[in-house]
Amino acid sequence: MKLVNECCCGCNTKVTDLAKVNKCPVCDNEGISVSKVPVEHLVADDYRMTVEGDGYWICMNEDCSVVYYNTDIGIKFLKDQVSVPIWFKKDANPRYACYCSKVTEEQVIEAVVKNGAKMVKEVNAITGAMKNSNCKEKNPLGVCCHKIIQEAIDKGLAMK
Numbered sequence: 001m002k003l004v005n006e007c008c009c010g011c012n013t014k015v016t017d018l019a020k021v022n023k024c025p026v027c028d029n030e031g032i033s034v035s036k037v038p039v040e041h042l043v044a045d046d047y048r049m050t051v052e053g054d055g056y057w058i059c060m061n062e063d064c065s066v067v068y069y070n071t072d073i074g075i076k077f078l079k080d081q082v083s084v085p086i087w088f089k090k091d092a093n094p095r096y097a098c099y100c101s102k103v104t105e106e107q108v109i110e111a112v113v114k115n116g117a118k119m120v121k122e123v124n125a126i127t128g129a130m131k132n133s134n135c136k137e138k139n140p141l142g143v144c145c146h147k148i149i150q151e152a153i154d155k156g157l158a159m160k
């Protein structure tokens, strides 16, 4: 999955440092750098106090149960230690396309298939996605949900 900075909702997020890679301690795949902000907000309450350091990585491997990790300080958070399902992980349920407004991939696909939406703007109008944007804290990558919504639209369009 390629991440580009495509914010269109004014949430002012940006992909921090794409050049910085670090391998997942469990599956050995390269993770994506995320700031501490979404980690602090999304780990389950019981683990919040253990969030240390400034930077984390997120494991993008759908089969791996690791979500956030920082190998420098030896911390990792697994799927069941994070309070929201991570959309690209296997068995995520529900699978959110927009974490800020809790709109699921299913709702986006329905807007495409049933209501004929083709663009993110149209989907947002139908589903209420990206209202009250606070992607920095609520999106697991700390970046704008735009990209995930676009991927869900593409899935919906492919089904038509």
Ligand SMILES: [Zn+2]
Pocket: 024, 025, 026, 027, 028, 029, 059, 060, 061, 064, 065, 066
């Ligand atoms: Zn992993």
